[in-house]
Amino acid sequence: MSVAETRTERSAGWNRPPAVEPEGEGELLEVAMGPHHPSTHGVFRMDVSLDGERVVRLKPVFGYLHRNHEKIAEGVAYLASMPYTDRLDYFCSLTNNWAYALAVEKLAGQEVPARAEYIRVILAELTRIQNHASTIGFLLQEMGASGTPLMYAFREREKILDLFESLTGSRMMCNYMRFGGCRVDLSSAWIEATKKVVAGLPAFVDEFEALLTGNEILMARCQGVGVLKPDLAVNAGISGPMLRASGVNYDLRKVDHYGIYDRFQFRVPLGDHGDIYDRYMVRVLEMRESIGILNQALQDIPLGPIMDAKAKLRGFRPKPGEAYGRIEAPKGELGFYLISDGGPNPYRYRVRPPSLINLTVLEDMCLGHNVADVVLIFGSVDIVLGEVDR
Amino acid sequence: MLGEGIVKGMLETAKNFAGSFVSEDRLTTVEYPEQRIPTAENARVFPFLIYDGPDWHAGLRCVACQICEKECPPKCIYIEKSKDKKPDFVGKPQIYPARFDIDISVCMSCQICVEVCPFEAIKMDTEFELATGDRFGGLLLDCRELAKSNEYYHSIHPTEAAEVDARLAEEKKAAEAKAKAAAAAAAQKAAADAAAKAAAPKPGAPAAGGS
Numbered sequence: 181m182s183v184a185e186t187r188t189e190r191s192a193g194w195n196r197p198p199a200v201e202p203e204g205e206g207e208l209l210e211v212a213m214g215p216h217h218p219s220t221h222g223v224f225r226m227d228v229s230l231d232g233e234r235v236v237r238l239k240p241v242f243g244y245l246h247r248n249h250e251k252i253a254e255g256v257a258y259l260a261s262m263p264y265t266d267r268l269d270y271f272c273s274l275t276n277n278w279a280y281a282l283a284v285e286k287l288a289g290q291e292v293p294a295r296a297e298y299i300r301v302i303l304a305e306l307t308r309i310q311n312h313a314s315t316i317g318f319l320l321q322e323m324g325a326s327g328t329p330l331m332y333a334f335r336e337r338e339k340i341l342d343l344f345e346s347l348t349g350s351r352m353m354c355n356y357m358r359f360g361g362c363r364v365d366l367s368s369a370w371i372e373a374t375k376k377v378v379a380g381l382p383a384f385v386d387e388f389e390a391l392l393t394g395n396e397i398l399m400a401r402c403q404g405v406g407v408l409k410p411d412l413a414v415n416a417g418i419s420g421p422m423l424r425a426s427g428v429n430y431d432l433r434k435v436d437h438y439g440i441y442d443r444f445q446f447r448v449p450l451g452d453h454g455d456i457y458d459r460y461m462v463r464v465l466e467m468r469e470s471i472g473i474l475n476q477a478l479q480d481i482p483l484g485p486i487m488d489a490k491a492k493l494r495g496f497r498p499k500p501g502e503a504y505g506r507i508e509a510p511k512g513e514l515g516f517y518l519i520s521d522g523g524p525n526p527y528r529y530r531v532r533p534p535s536l537i538n539l540t541v542l543e544d545m546c547l548g549h550n551v552a553d554v555v556l557i558f559g560s561v562d563i564v565l566g567e568v569d570r
Numbered sequence: 571m572l573g574e575g576i577v578k579g580m581l582e583t584a585k586n587f588a589g590s591f592v593s594e595d596r597l598t599t600v601e602y603p604e605q606r607i608p609t610a611e612n613a614r615v616f617p618f619l620i621y622d623g624p625d626w627h628a629g630l631r632c633v634a635c636q637i638c639e640k641e642c643p644p645k646c647i648y649i650e651k652s653k654d655k656k657p658d659f660v661g662k663p664q665i666y667p668a669r670f671d672i673d674i675s676v677c678m679s680c681q682i683c684v685e686v687c688p689f690e691a692i693k694m695d696t697e698f699e700l701a702t703g704d705r706f707g708g709l710l711l712d713c714r715e716l717a718k719s720n721e722y723y724h725s726i727h728p729t730e731a732a733e734v735d736a737r738l739a740e741e742k743k744a745a746e747a748k749a750k751a752a753a754a755a756a757a758q759k760a761a762a763d764a765a766a767k768a769a770a771p772k773p774g775a776p777a778a779g780g781s
Binding site: 257259260261263264328332338345346347348349355363364387391392393394395396397398399494 | 681685694
């Protein structure tokens with residue numbers, strides 16, 4: 181490839197030469213999948229070069245949903261960013277709250293009471309279950325199973341969202357956690373209702389698996405498609421179920437022991453091949469482990485305060501310093517990096533979104549596969565555009 | 571055998587299909603405008619201002635301290651302080667909001683204004699059917715539109731409202747006790763002054779001006 185050619189490639193936005201050489205005669209076809217393509221989970225564009233049906237190169241284009249979240253956060257008080265974090269990954273607002281609260285607690289040196297830690301674990305695991313269920317539902321929707329798996333997933337998600345609403349006041353934009361604890365206490369009625377929902381979840385996962393796991397069409401479409409090698413996954417900073425599906429044992433709940441996760445017995449499911457089927461299977465198994473954690477947490481939850489006594493709502497000024505708080509969100513490692521200069525606003529506020537970083541290997545997974553598989557591979561990454569673009 | 575998994579999945583779907591005729595809790599669909607799910611007790615949509623008693627203007631709890639205006643993340647609250655004062659619920663003269671606007675097209679229902687309010691004056695409503703044809707004026711609510719009675723608050727959030735009322739009653743009692751003590755102290759002081767005055771032969775003398 182000549183220098184001039186490379187330059188035009190660069191100016192067209194391609195950051196590397198085509199990795200798969202086109203076969204035979206003829207021109208490449210360039211297709212812009214998105215931003216209004218129904219499979220893109222929002223507004224996301226993939227510029228795909230096709231040799232017949234085969235993907236020769238793929239360029240992800242994002243930023244259509246950019247809302248200036250990080251810059252806005254530098255201009256408002258620490259607490260005022262909390263409702264904005266709900267809107268990052270709007271499927272899992274409670275885990276976003278937790279990650280941000282964790283970063284600020286680290287910065288300000290606040291202690292979280294035991295009951296609040298239990299509440300956080302319960303809510304985070306409920307969030308994980310509903311996120312994984314709906315992700316699998318959407319994946320199957322994109323595979324052409326119009327409706328049924330997604331409807332089953334949403335039926336279960338509905339029960340969990342009702343729990344969120346009765347506790348936090350809102351179904352999706354929960355805005356529940358505070359620095360040093362949680363906003364409102366659980367009632368015993370809420371715990372009973374949650375126990376009832378959790379008791380029904382294993383039957384749902386069984387049903388989901390009977391419907392999908394052995395299905396020949398699903399196997400044919402998913403097995404061996406979109407393989408992500410473990411070394412590439414580690415080098416690219418992939419996290420969450422995608423990394424574990426490639427066989428890398430890395431779960432922040434086990435590595436960081438943040439919150440009180442070392443009190444619970446659970447296993448980390450690992451994949452073997454790193455294909456779409458493994459990612460599906462890892463999510464199903466994680467739902468089962470989450471149910472186990474929920475049962476333990478709901479049984480042991482202690483009584484006590486839910487807020488750090490020293491925490492204050494107004495006039496919050498952490499001392500100068502920096503902190504990085506990260507948790508295992510349903511989609512991967514969600515981190516908040518904060519620098520304080522002693523003022524009421526953060527000096528720098530940075531989000532490490534799992535969705536965006538998991539997307540960086542999209543081209544590597546898609547090369548050589550058909551266009552129809554691109555949709556599936558993209559769906560198996562599990563992203564929410566609110567978090568990718570921020 | 572090829573196709574076994576598909577048949578198994580189909581059986582699961584058939585079970586669900588048949589189940590919806592048998593079991594009541596499988597029928598989860600609610601025909602919305604005709605049927606409604608009761609709202610959760612602590613559901614929140616948009617904020618409103620509380621007033622006590624029959625007159626909304628006289629009973630408004632808000633003292634225009636502008637804390638909510640400052641803390642609101644999307645800055646959807648606009649407050650102008652009054653020039654004069656009116657008595658609040660303990661009888662202390664306080665300034666009141668001459669203007670209190672909330673642009674609910676900007677509000678994101680985060681409840682931070684409720685949490686930071688030290689006067690229990692702003693609370694979250696559960697009314698969500700707010701569609702309007704006028705997209706500028708219709709969604710900019712002024713003080714009159716925002717003011718709702720304490721009885722209304724009790725009807726939408728009974729537990730929370732009872733707690734708030736208990737807290738306010740306690741505050742009022744404390745304020746009254748304080749006022750009483752202050753009055754008693756003032757009376758005592760006045761009596762002592764009078765006694766000192768009577769005892770001192772020459773009020774202008776420096777030695778007797780000790781009281």
